[in-house]
Amino acid sequence: MQLAVTLLCIGLLTISGCANNDRESFIFTADLPPDFAYHAKVMYKPADGETCSVRIEDKPFLGFNREWRTEYIPKSVIPIYRTVNGCRLAVNRIQLQIIGSYGGDTGDIGSDSAAVIISDKVNEQEKGVFEQGESLIEGECQWLFRTQGPLRRLSKGPRCNGIDTHGMLTKGKPFGAYTLDQLPGKTVRLRIKIAVDERPSIKNTWIEFHNGWKRCLGKGMDDQYGFCRENKKDFSDFLMPDGRTCSIYPGCTE
Incomplete structure (x- = not known):
């Protein structure tokens, strides 16, 4: 019965944001500008104490918002541990693709990257801080434009950078770092704003x-x-x- 309730809550988290009481998972979510979405690839490695190994063919990763065009869900429930082929795995990275649309054609999109790193040890200066169960990663994306082809059709792509604790743009991509023991039952939120000015690429x-x-x-x-x-x-x-x-x-x- 308890298993059924837990699974039900996980399903509802994705849809309506029910409280995350599952100590084996955490929530990743994003506040993005209009016409933006994210696709996440969650990577895993053998947990501490495990002597097993997994291959890429074993698919030791999970994907979220693969079909972002038709079924985009900002809130994702990320399992902290998984078992693949008998090997207990722990989450160690979320690779994020931040995608922006600027036109009506299928190809009128551009993207940049962001990341969440999870490790046993994290530099204290980079380690994310939680307040009331939530940690914030901030960034800014700026549209860069150019023309392509003999008709010089305009195309664009976002360039995204992190924002530090002083509100200043960094040279790197939006980025957060955490230890495994910080994450159970918590929420990691990516908040991206769009730069006012666009510039040539x-x-x-x-x-x-x-x-x-x-x-x-x-x-x-x-x-x-x-x-x-x-x-x-x-x-x-x-x-x-x-x-x-x-x-x-x-x-x-x-």
Whole structure:
């Protein structure tokens, strides 16, 4: 009976956030900007005291939000221990893909990474802190834009960085580190904000004006890089993801 109740609560956690009383699991969740989602790959290794081993073919990992386009659930219940082929495993890493959508086509997405590291020992300066059962990992993503193809269709991708305890951007990706004994029954929350300004992903290909960015012509429309170099007077139109022909970004017309 107790097993049935536990399993029921785990199922409800994913859907409605029932209290996490399972000491064999913790919750990972994320507060992301609109049109963003995450995909998580949870990695495991043999627990302390185990002499067994597992192969990649044994699938010693779990996936969450693989189908994020159609069935995205921000809250995931992460088992701290699993048994695979008779080997008791302990969680040691969550690899996160932060995905942002910027258009209506299937390919109008970009992504960057983040991570949660779990170990027996963690540097005290990096070790996550829990307040009222929750620990916060903060970060910021900035859209970087470029053009592709002979029609110079605009595409974008997010560049994500961590935010330290002083509110400053770090050079690294959003990141959290914990020991195994910190996690049972707790919640780890990733909170990502979006930068106000967007910037070109390749330097010296756009020129910034007071009302936006103009795409340098380069050697012509077939010039995939189209570096401005010394020519900062000749610009090209480009296609927005919605099909509009524009001359300036993020606005379309001057």
